[in-house]
Amino acid sequence: xxxxxxxxxxxxxxxxxxxxxxxxxxxxxxxxxxxxxxxxxxxxxxxxxxxxxxxxxxxxxxxxxxxxxxxxxxxxxxxxxxxxxxxxxxxxxxxxxxxxxxxxxxxxxxxxxxxxxxxxxxxxxxxxxxxxxxxxxxxxxxxxxxxxxxxxxxxxxxxxxxxxxxxxxxxxxxxxxxxxxxxxxxxxxxxxxxxxxxxxxxxxxxxxxxxxxxxxxxxxxxxxxxxxxxxxxxxxxxxxxxxxxxxxxxxxxxxxxxxxxxxxxxxxxxxxxxxxxxxxxxxxxxxx
Amino acid sequence: xxxxxxxxxxxxxxxxxxxxxxxxxxxxxxxxxxxxxxxxxxxxxxxxxxxxxxxxxxxxxxxxxxxxxxxxxxxxxxxxxxxxxxxxxxxxxxxxxxxxxxxxxxxxxxxxxxxxxxxxxxxxxxxxxxxxxxxxxxxxxxxxxxxxxxxxxxxxxxxxxxxxxxxxxxxxxxxxxxxxxxxxxxxxxxxxxxxxxxxxxxxxxxxxxxxxxxxxxxxxxxxxxxxxxxxxxxxxxxxxxxxxxxxx
Numbered sequence: 001x002x003x004x005x006x007x008x009x010x011x012x013x014x015x016x017x018x019x020x021x022x023x024x025x026x027x028x029x030x031x032x033x034x035x036x037x038x039x040x041x042x043x044x045x046x047x048x049x050x051x052x053x054x055x056x057x058x059x060x061x062x063x064x065x066x067x068x069x070x071x072x073x074x075x076x077x078x079x080x081x082x083x084x085x086x087x088x089x090x091x092x093x094x095x096x097x098x099x100x101x102x103x104x105x106x107x108x109x110x111x112x113x114x115x116x117x118x119x120x121x122x123x124x125x126x127x128x129x130x131x132x133x134x135x136x137x138x139x140x141x142x143x144x145x146x147x148x149x150x151x152x153x154x155x156x157x158x159x160x161x162x163x164x165x166x167x168x169x170x171x172x173x174x175x176x177x178x179x180x181x182x183x184x185x186x187x188x189x190x191x192x193x194x195x196x197x198x199x200x201x202x203x204x205x206x207x208x209x210x211x212x213x214x215x216x217x218x219x220x221x222x223x224x225x226x227x228x229x230x231x232x233x234x235x236x237x238x239x240x241x242x243x244x245x246x247x248x249x250x251x252x253x254x255x256x257x258x259x260x261x262x263x264x265x266x267x268x269x270x271x272x273x274x275x276x277x278x279x280x281x282x283x284x285x286x287x288x
Numbered sequence: 289x290x291x292x293x294x295x296x297x298x299x300x301x302x303x304x305x306x307x308x309x310x311x312x313x314x315x316x317x318x319x320x321x322x323x324x325x326x327x328x329x330x331x332x333x334x335x336x337x338x339x340x341x342x343x344x345x346x347x348x349x350x351x352x353x354x355x356x357x358x359x360x361x362x363x364x365x366x367x368x369x370x371x372x373x374x375x376x377x378x379x380x381x382x383x384x385x386x387x388x389x390x391x392x393x394x395x396x397x398x399x400x401x402x403x404x405x406x407x408x409x410x411x412x413x414x415x416x417x418x419x420x421x422x423x424x425x426x427x428x429x430x431x432x433x434x435x436x437x438x439x440x441x442x443x444x445x446x447x448x449x450x451x452x453x454x455x456x457x458x459x460x461x462x463x464x465x466x467x468x469x470x471x472x473x474x475x476x477x478x479x480x481x482x483x484x485x486x487x488x489x490x491x492x493x494x495x496x497x498x499x500x501x502x503x504x505x506x507x508x509x510x511x512x513x514x515x516x517x518x519x520x521x522x523x524x525x526x527x528x529x530x531x532x533x534x535x536x
Binding site: 164167168170171173174175177178179180181182183184185186236 | 341342343362363364367368373375379381382383384388389391392393395396397398399402441444445
């Protein structure tokens with residue numbers, strides 16, 4: 001395996017991590033909260049698509065946007081009915097409640113699907129690749145994931161910086177109490193943010209289910225990757241999160257190339273190094 | 289037909305533990321009036337605004353806007369019904385530009401369409417002298433410009449009642465005169481203004497009526513010059529305030 005190949009495959013893996021991480025970044029960016037069940041929602045997205053594909057025979061690429069729509073509606077309802085009730089001056093209640101959701105999702109999935117690993121099949125596309133030079137080939141599917149992640153980052157940047165909804169998101173993130181006095185309904189804005197987050201999470205989940213096998217307890221790892229990508233990239237821009245995810249993917253690929261046991265560890269080390277030397281992240285954008 | 293009174297605060301009280309910050313205060317304001325609120329530091333002036341804007345729930349009493357009881361309404365709903373306020377300690381949305389700060393207030397608080405909201409922003413920024421800084425991030429403004437932005441953002445919500453909390457403090461005489469002229473222009477549009485201000489001469493230049501608070505209670509109300517010259521107000525308000533400033 002040559003070095004160029006390692007970096008390219010790592011960057012493509014980073015595309016998937018970017019989809020994982022942007023959902024987390026949306027919620028953190030608007031509510032200053034971390035959704036502990038984030039990784040479990042990714043796994044839930046994969047199982048949802050798995051069931052629909054098995055029942056209908058539809059292409060996973062058709063099922064993915066449908067799953068995103070359903071997850072958006074679910075996210076809106078979840079925020080309005082449960083998570084909004086936990087928000088206040090204390091930071092612990094939303095963490096505890098989303099941690100509880102994480103446990104519930106894992107156990108329901110275990111009950112319904114058993115601990116067996118599953119995967120979503122896409123047929124020949126799963127192995128098709130395009131040659132880039134003599135020693136480098138890139139899979140079509142990883143390219144599709146990477147392209148989707150780019151598009152999602154661009155769309156989120158547009159929504160947050162160029163629309164009135166995005167302006168309201170940034171205002172309520174700055175100061176939720178003042179925002180209310182200026183006529184913004186924070187509970188509703190939070191529900192929109194969670195809807196957007198879970199739509200991205202659903203896409204990430206379906207793509208994850210195509211790329212990897214998945215089992216009910218896989219969620220917490222994905223939460224950690226998402227969190228690491230957000231921290232490496234720094235807060236305030238989805239391009240930063242995207243870049244952080246690419247760095248994480250490349251780090252894991254290089255670690256893995258050196259020794260099959262070092263892949264995940266290499267990603268954690270990069271994350272720790274960023275925390276130590278540049279805790280605001282590599283691409284942070286800040287008002288101050 | 290504008291309802292009269294436009295705003296009524298009726299027998300409002302608020303305690304924090306054993307400390308009474310608002311004691312059975314009532315007031316009314318009509319459209320086109322400028323009601324000045326005077327009182328030493330800690331008299332409960334800002335708490336009264338917090339109760340009106342919905343930041344703080346009173347222990348007793350009620351707030352009415354255009355005849356409707358709004359005591360239980362959340363802050364965003366009160367804003368949309370016409371209560372606009374500024375904060376004594378300026379709290380702009382630091383990550384938004386000056387323009388966006390006013391725009392978000394006009395769009396969501398003022399329920400304006402995009403085109404109308406942009407027109408409101410242009411007008412308000414011109415009025416408050418912030419037009420040339422419209423694209424600056426609000427977090428990078430000087431203290432003085434933050435105060436101007438407080439005023440601008442409150443106006444952006446399209447209020448029928450405007451609550452101004454010490455917007456003239458720290459200004460030069462000339463700048464304070466500009467603020468007085470602006471408040472005067474706002475009043476002439478039929479907006480009711482309630483203005484907490486320590487810069488007494490600025491307040492007296494435009495107030496149609498003043499009330500004086502001390503230790504949470506209303507101790508005087510009436511024609512501005514008569515109130516400010518009454519012996520009780522001279523003793524309580526001026527006396528205490530001078531001592532505080534000498535001590536500080």
